[in-house]
Amino acid sequence: xxxxxxxxxxxxxxxxxxxxxxxxxxxxxxxxxxxxxxxxxxxxxxxxxxxxxxxxxxxxxxxxxxxxxxxxxxxxxxxxxxxxxxxxxxxxxxxxxxxxxxxxxxxxxxxxxxxxxxxxxxxxxxxxxxxxxxxxxxxxxxxxxxxxxxxxxxxxxxxxxxxxxxxxxxxxxxxxxxxxxxxxxxxxxxxxxxxxxxxxxxxxxxxxxxxxxxxxxxxxxxxxxxxxxxxxxxxxxxxxxxxxxxxxxxxxxxxxxxxxxxxxxxxxxxxxxxxxxxxxxxxxxxxxxxxxxxxxxxxxxxxxxxxxxxxxxxxxxxxxxxxxxxxxxxxxxxxxxxxxxxxxxxxxxxxxxxxxxxxxxxxxxxxxxxxxxxxxxxxxxxxxxxxxxxx
Numbered sequence: 087x088x089x090x091x092x093x094x095x096x097x098x099x100x101x102x103x104x105x106x107x108x109x110x111x112x113x114x115x116x117x118x119x120x121x122x123x124x125x126x127x128x129x130x131x132x133x134x135x136x137x138x139x140x141x142x143x144x145x146x147x148x149x150x151x152x153x154x155x156x157x158x159x160x161x162x163x164x165x166x167x168x169x170x171x172x173x174x175x176x177x178x179x180x181x182x183x184x185x186x187x188x189x190x191x192x193x194x195x196x197x198x199x200x201x202x203x204x205x206x207x208x209x210x211x212x213x214x215x216x217x218x219x220x221x222x223x224x225x226x227x228x229x230x231x232x233x234x235x236x237x238x239x240x241x242x243x244x245x246x247x248x249x250x251x252x253x254x255x256x257x258x259x260x261x262x263x264x265x266x267x268x269x270x271x272x273x274x275x276x277x278x279x280x281x282x283x284x285x286x287x288x289x290x291x292x293x294x295x296x297x298x299x300x301x302x303x304x305x306x307x308x309x310x311x312x313x314x315x316x317x318x319x320x321x322x323x324x325x326x327x328x329x330x331x332x333x334x335x336x337x338x339x340x341x342x343x344x345x346x347x348x349x350x351x352x353x354x355x356x357x358x359x360x361x362x363x364x365x366x367x368x369x370x371x372x373x374x375x376x377x378x379x380x381x382x383x384x385x386x387x388x389x390x391x392x393x394x395x396x397x398x399x400x401x402x403x404x405x406x407x408x409x410x411x412x413x414x415x416x417x418x419x420x421x422x423x424x425x426x427x428x429x430x431x432x433x434x435x436x437x438x439x440x441x442x443x444x445x446x447x448x449x450x451x452x453x454x455x456x457x458x459x460x461x462x463x464x465x466x467x468x469x470x471x472x473x474x475x476x477x
Contacts, residue, residue, distance in 0.1 A: 089382035089427070089468055090331040093348060093460060095355055096377040096388050097324040098408050103291060103317040104369035106360040107131045114290060114318040120393045122287035125318035129279040131360045132324070136279075136351070137257045139358045143350055148255045149206035154213075155179060156195035161210045162217060174228045175217045182242040183251060188267055203263040203271075205253045212250050216242065256347050259336040260328075276333035277326060277351065278385065282359075284320035285392040285408040291317045317367065321374070321404040323392055323412070326355055327385035330464055341465060349461045352378075356453055374405050376453065377412070377433035377446045378460055382468050386423070391415030409435065409443055417445035430463035432456060 105114045107127040117126040141147040151157075155176040162172035177196040180188035189199035217224060220242055227241035252271045262275025297311040328351060334344040356376055361369065379386065391414065396407040420428075431447030434456045442449035450456040 090329060090384075091429070091464070091468075092381050092383075092385040093328045093330055093352075093464060094379045094381065094385050094387070095324075095326050095328075095352060096375075096379075096412065097356065097373045098285070098321055098375040098405070098412065099324060099359065099373040100321050100371055100405060101125075101319060101359070101369045102367070102371065103293075103319045104367040105315070105317055105363040106369065108362050113316050116288070116290070116318070117281065117283055119283060120395055122395050123289065124283040124286075124395075125288040125320050125322065126284075127282040127322065127324075127360050129281050132282065133261060133277070133279050135358055135360055136354050137261055139354045140260070140350060141255070141257055143354060144256050146255050146257075147206040148203060148257050149209070150201050150203045152197045152199070152201055154198060154202050154204065154209070155190065156197055158210060158213050158217075159195065161214050165214060165218075171225065171228060174231070175221075175224045177238070178217075178224065178227075178240065178242045179213060179247055179251075181238055182240040182244050182247045184244070184267055186267075187238070187240070200266050202251065202265060203258060204251060205255045205258075209250065209253065212253075216246055216250065254336070256350070259333060260347060260351055273336055274332055276329045276336060278329070279327075280325040280387060280389065282322045282324040283389075283392070284318075284404075285323050285411065286320060286395045286397070286404045288318055288320050291319070293317055315363075315366075321408045322359075323389065323408070324355075324359075324373075325387050325389060327387075328352075329385075345461050345464050348464060349457050352457050352460060353453070375409055375412070375433060375435040375437065375443070375446075376456060377416070377431070377443075378456065379416075379431040379447075380429040380460070380463050380466075382427040382429065384427075386419060388412050388415045388419075406437075409437055413443050413445045420445060427468075429466050429468065430459070432459055 107115045109115045115126045115128060116123050158179060159172045159176035162175055163169060180190050180198050190196045223241045231238065248270050258273055260277050263271060263273040265271040293315045295313060296309040298308040299310040302308050328348055330344060330348060334341055337343050356373055391411040396404055396411050398404055399406050432450055433443060433446040434450045434453060435443055437443060450459055
């Protein structure tokens with residue numbers, strides 16, 4: 087029996103007055119939970135930032151874009167191709183990708199209707215080389231199309247085009263990819279990420295501000311612009327889970343590479359948060375508590391620990407009661423689930439004293455030690471699963 091291996095990451099992080107993730111009205115995002123308003127950060131925004139930080143860390147980037155045909159046409163022109171042939175060749179990439187071709191917009195330089203997610207560092211060079219190898223066929227095709235009103239035909243080999251569009255990077259293997267109309271490009275994401283939210287009730291805080299004209303006319307006010315921005319603050323619960331089995335499958339069974347990528351993602355998830363309006367709020371804190379659990383079978387969130395909003399303790403503040411709530415939830419879930427499918431667990435925390443937080447496993451001394459512990463335990467042998475037999 088093969089069980090799927092999950093690495094759950096639970097984070098408590100205190101953010102000061104800030105606007106980490108804005109909504110359509112330029113306000114900090116919120117959500118209702120436990121019948122009270124919470125500050126929130128969407129999973130989409132967090133995942134976007136994590137992907138770019140991961141790519142910087144690894145020195146390998148991917149591009150999510152509709153602009154591949156016009157960018158390729160530009161690359162071909164720079165390689166000395168005439169304008170008309172460069173545009174025709176670039177349009178052949180989406181046309182040759184499937185039997186019917188990917189939908190494009192001819193009025194906008196044949197950009198694709200759907201977003202492509204491709205290796206940014208190599209895709210243009212590879213497609214330029216592909217077009218160069220088949221330049222004669224493209225020239226003949228363009229001449230034929232000029233004399234016909236029939237639907238655009240495909241003049242590039244589909245298998246070669248698909249192979250390049252299906253190329254993967256580390257971030258594609260982690261976060262997955264879906265492209266309507268091109269099933270071969272589909273990659274099941276190995277990362278599941280939740281919306282982050284404050285463990286307690288929050289109200290948006292108005293920030294009235296004015297921008298001053300340093301050279302005002304005599305008799306005029308220095309204030310050239312008046313407005314009110316809104317900020318939020320609080321202790322956020324952040325959660326993500328990495329399906330190590332799926333990640334290894336995405337990497338063609340390369341377990342060492344999967345574990346290395348798990349470590350890189352863990353590093354990025356710990357240290358990176360959305361940072362809208364960072365120049366006027368500088369909310370650059372680090373997590374107070376990071377806990378991990380490595381399990382077989384399924385991931386488990388601790389979000390329910392905060393369904394009832396925590397109350398500030400008698401010293402003031404939400405960190406201590408948030409740690410306690412997460413600890414109690416972990417203990418309750420361990421009592422319910424047992425430890426048959428738990429491979430390892432541990433945490434690092436800024437809580438005073440050197441004692442570990444109850445129910446969160448071994449206390450590590452630093453983020454680096456925690457990441458090392460995760461990678462060491464990630465591929466440990468599974469516990470014996472419970473068997474079910476007919477009477």
